[in-house]
Amino acid sequence: MALTTKRMAIITVMLTVSFFAIFIFLPESVVGERGDNLLFFAPKIAFLSVTAAMVTVFILVFIFRRKYISSQIFALNRYKYLLRLMIKRDFVTKYRKSMLGIIWSILNPLLMMLVMMFVFQYLFRFSVDNYPVYFLSGRLIFGFFEESTAMGINSIINNEAIIKKVYVPKYIFPVAQVTTSLVNVFFAFLAFMLVFIITGADFYWTMLLIPIPIIYTFVFSLGIVMFLSSMVVFFRDMQYLWGVFSMMLFFMTPVMYPVEGTIPEAYMPIYGLNPMFHFVTYFRELALWHTVPDLWSNMVCIGYALASLCIGSYVFMKRQDRFLLYL
């Protein structure tokens, strides 16, 4: 039986419903406290079941199409030099004609951070301990997502000349773009650390785990970029819509304001559906609050990242053969 999109959608929905039914009756010790408010609890269970269903379908697809998928993955081995050169190119050409050259890659985020730090510390005041670090940590993770999607959305369109003439696995373009942003995040992180030291924040061993939320965000962004870059070939309007949407997402994520006292308790379940909220909070727990996120936070982050990657790569693979006719 072939796995068509329709069948996969049906299987996913059926699995979600059945998982939901199973999870809702599980004892509290397994799924966490139920509380009095069902509104608070239901989204959590719904989320869990969707993730579980997705992962099951993903495994199914992997089994059904393992030949195709492994050939795609092996292709990466052949094209790894191209990937490396493309990342290097993006990086080198960015500051090529400027006087300070590569120093800009750390100076740029540092100056930006200083400006924003000043603006937010003196113009908008929130009652948060060490506000600069609070703000910049959110900014770092959200900026990564924002930059990679904004650049990545055009990754197919911009490489039209190559796609039209040589066979190269097409997913290499979104992957290169998001990886470039990852390199930028590394430099932004160095700038963040400078601010961290200047403001006299405490170091704690949990900071060693910081790569984890960055990896989650990377996988999540990659999925989004694969989805967007394949859609934008067919509908060029997407890039403008996305610009608005990502700004909306910025204000829905606690980057510059604290969650407590800003978001009414009743709206928290809906507010918590925003994936960026979880990635940002994960990062802050490690860097600011010196706690290791619990299993539940990890599951939410992995769930969002995997779901994004599954949907993104599926849509991408489905549509990639038709890119050429629309470019």
Added chain:
Amino acid sequence: MSNIVIEVNNVSMRFNLTKDKITGLKEYVVKMLKRQIEYEEFWALKNVSFSVEKGEIFGVVGLNGAGKSTLLKIISGVFKPTKGSIKMTGDLVPLLELGTGFDPEFSARDNIYMNGAMYGRSPREMDGIFNEIMDFAELWEFKDVTLKNFSTGMAARLGFAVATSVKPDILIIDEIFGVGDYKFQEKCSARIKGMISGGTTALLVSHDIDLIRQMCKRAILLEKGNAVCLGTADEVAEIYGDRGRLAKIIDELNKEEIQNKDPTLISSEKVS
């Protein structure tokens, strides 16, 4: 039959030519609701099959619009055929147009490495053949000049030098002997002959029948997407060179197309 390197089985390629290009989401939704998206089907290739053996130079001949470039793009993997299949063994380097995959913002040196990487060659491997490429292209004095400042001929030379230096198993050459001066053309054909004797298979596309006759053993003649003749280069050249006969064949194909025109072939359809 282990020395068949390229096997093309009943390949057909269809393009949907939209009557008016829809690029906006709003436009798409509006048109879809009104069921106004109309496609005209166009078969660029119809049931083409042939196979190429190892170490052969195979010619593809045809007038403009015969489907030659589409065929090459399918073989090189750029297009996926609507019907049929392609089987291939080995590395392939397509020279569909000169300077394939070159970035005008890069220097010649960066472009060489980038191009090599597209063919799956590591920077270290490219280090080894960099000198050879520059020697062949005779572009040493321009090695750090950005490619946008190159003349067409210079870019062509560079493109040819890279593609032939990476030593692919299969080389696809689309109308590239037209560019470059007489001296360079001779150098190119000498190099291709050298590569063939080294075991490389080549697909040569041209409408220059003398070149095909001179370089290839076997060839295929495409006309309006159909394989009109598949045989030795001389046989193909005979048909291709005889203008009266060629015109007749095309006429017949046109007639056939009108007769076979299924009413559903050109239809307004809702896009799913």
